Amino acid sequence: MNESLELKVNESGSEFLKRHGDRFALVERPPGVKFYTAKWPTEAPGNVVFKQGNHSFSVRSVLSVTGNDDPNFSSENILQWHVNGGISDADLIGHDDARKTFFSLLQTIRRAGWKRYYMLGEPRLTKSDAIRYARTQLPVYGLDPDYEPTREEWMSLSNRSQWLFYADHAYLSVALSRDPGRMDIDREGAYFVEFSLVGENEQFRKIVGPKRRATWQASLPEELSLLKAEREKTEHALKAQGIHIDEAYVDPPTPRF
Template sequence: MRAFFKQVFLGLPAIMLAAAFITGCSRQPIGENGKMTEKVSISANQPGDELQKKYPDRFTLSDHPSGARFYAAQWPSDDRGTIEVGRQGQAFTLRYALSATGNYSSAFPGENIIEWDVNTGMDSSSVIGHDEARRRFMALLQDIRKAGWKRYVDQGFPRLAGTDAIRYASLTSPVYGLDPDYQPTLDEWMKLPGRALWKFWSNQGYLSLALSRDPNRVDVNQPGAYFIEVVLLGENEQFRKMVGPARRAQWKDALPEELKLLAQDRQSAEDVLRAQGIKIEETYQDPPVPEQLTSK
């Protein structure tokens, strides 16, 4: 399932991106124009009933025959939302939110909402200058780091930083997570993969940000349009995705062998890169795996 895991974050359908790129709004962030902006708070493994109780008019509930349950919120393009991601004391804020969907699975009832998907823009308008977008996005990444989230490199991938990570994502794997502590120049920013990824982990779960740019607005001297998809997973759900859908129900039994295979993939990739003179970030350490999941 290693190939499946490496493809799990591939791009959104073009129609979804197009819809996001053409929407605009007049809402400003909190405090601007004296307007109060609604803010909702979400976190991994959050109880759905508490969410509905706290925001009774915001989230709609839908049940799927499979046993899945979805808590969905949408904001109009002229009145976007503000979302606080993470539990108190370790949260960061997303502005200009378009939608948020929480996924509950009856197969794992004790885990509550196992996944959040949030779609958001970069500005109150549908367009923004490319350099301004770069500065805002890098500021968001630093807010995430300050909130206690650490960089995450998928176990099957080499440990690279800075421009080496960008080059690997551009030439080898579009799902490779870039270095959040490296601030690209404007020229590097304009050459990022069409859907660039940054990934994090903390004691709150696993987080990914996918940044997409309107391919029809790539003139650096003209405004661009950007779209951000944020995925927040509970820890167990992250591991289940690692072993793939075929072994989802037996993920605890499948995980130890999968981790061994992923470690071999990383070693092989890093050996090739070292031979090319590329620096491997030896100080990077994978997130801890709960002991009960590796002692099978």
């Protein structure tokens, strides 16, 4: 049976190592950032349980895990986790099987109560409109986890296409990559998946950017105002083209300072 471990964002490093210290290496690098890392061989990948409040789900075929803190925000403990692995334990998989397997994973996340997240400043698009926008305008645009792409759409996805979620003051991104040399639809492909789980405060620090990281709370209101205006402008132009906007969607609340 594959090894399994449990990840929580904002958990203290000492508590985490009590559970998994035999598996993880702890490395401290300047300026005092602690990294918690683990790796598995391809022939014996690991399992990971993302445990965020009541929104737990598990993933298989994990090859590496890395988490880190930040001494400037020590009270937030481990700020983020990055998990890398395959779409299945096999090195190669048929493209249509990969499509179905990956969509099943997205539905597992949704059933665990994770909601779709639109990056602030970006238009609220669904289904094939989201795929088309990512292909023609913004490759890193978060796609619709409730829409199963057709075979043709699946094969047209850009490398590192991503799906974004939030739940219980945490944010999750799921990025899909594949070997560009194995794109023949009639042959098997090689797929890779990266999960990134970050706490609420860290997510909003990323929004204001590294130059204002130390003063992120003071900088956030201005940035949110600019992003709101940017989204409104983009959505207005898309509506004029007859493209549906997901106006029922409401952004998650901002952190409570």
